[in-house]
Amino acid sequence: MKDEKSLFINILALLILSFMAFYIYKVSIDTGDGIKITDNITPQKRVADRYLKKNVVDENSSYKFGQTAEDTSANIVTSVVVDYRLFDTTLEVIVLFVTILGFGFVIPKDKRRVLKPSVILHRWAPLLMILMFMIGGYMFINGHLSPGGGFPAGAIISTAILTGVLAGRKTVTHKTLKVVEAIAGISIFGIGIASYLIKGVFFQNFLTGDKIGDLFSGGLIPVFYGLIAFKVAAELSNIYFEFYEEC
Amino acid sequence: MTNLAIFIAVLMFLGAVWTVLTDDVFKAIVVFGIVSLMSSVMFLLMQAPDVAITEAAIGSGITTALFIFTYKKMEDKKNER
């Protein structure tokens, strides 16, 4: 009896959902007079046009490769995340902090002990961790030239710490993580206040005059990405230490 | 390129259906990790390499690890009682 009822509910849900999916697909590929979601005809009218041409402040400015510009980051996504929409990113990091805080309050306090790991993992874990730290550092230092950035860099660094925990190695303590997170969080807003004192606008880039395409270009962008990477890495490592005891 | 996109999309759809319908939670977690990794390939085909790297590191790596930790912790409780 119960199985028949659950089968009936499954078929009903399948019918309703396929009906909804058909109409949403029909609306989203429509290019007529109705709602236009994927309008590929005039992408120049979108807001991204100003970001791509880097003329948000001065409408008539143009730039060349290897010359200075309004925002000297070669990766446009990075320049949107860390320069034009930096408020969004910082508040997002605060939201991540609040969710991890709630996670720490709610989770039951019985931690698992790490079982004795195999000899191969125990021996080779430091080498793996060094390679992961190198890749993470490369990601946030080179984030304005190539794909990557602060968030995947933080994730990769925290994965290195997870490898150390699972291999039974002594990595970092709980207190160090809290100190790193606090220093990174305060520094982001400290730099924001400093740029308010120097330039008059909160979070404005005050290290200008770099050339597009250089390694040390972008002004404050690698600094912000490094701080974001360490904050994200400390917060994500907190999750693992809630599950497993530190050695 | 279009054929590759269609192939990955079909594989992703089948993986998602299998994830939802199966009874074994552990297999569902692992197949969800594979679906997430395939979505990172789709991001790469959409010319979004930043999102692809982030999805491969966070969505496919750390989320799967979290689910497996939770599953292990629940299994411990079952053995105790």
Added chain:
Amino acid sequence: MTKVFIFSSLSLIFVGLFGVLTRKNIVKILIALNIIETGINMLLVAFGYIEGGITPILQSDLSIANLNKMVDPVPQALVLTSIVIGLGTTAFALSLAMRYKNTHNSVSIRAIDEEGVNI
């Protein structure tokens, strides 16, 4: 290409919605919610895709000349932060699920009113 992307992301969203509506195991519901999240991220990036577009990274003077062919960078920047937020909310939901298991000794969402449902 755009149709393929939109169709695949919509299929992921609705498969996840089906899972949320009909499953009874809490961990399975959370996996289905994660599938919905992946689909919505793909849908947002697919809205910014242009046929034959190129990556929004400046590599030489040639890419500055082709600025109109680049895909939309704004949805990519939004999705980049959305993935990290998704991890945080997933961790919080998993801790709530563990607390539920400790209280009711079951992972079924029907455990409050009846016993023995395990699908």
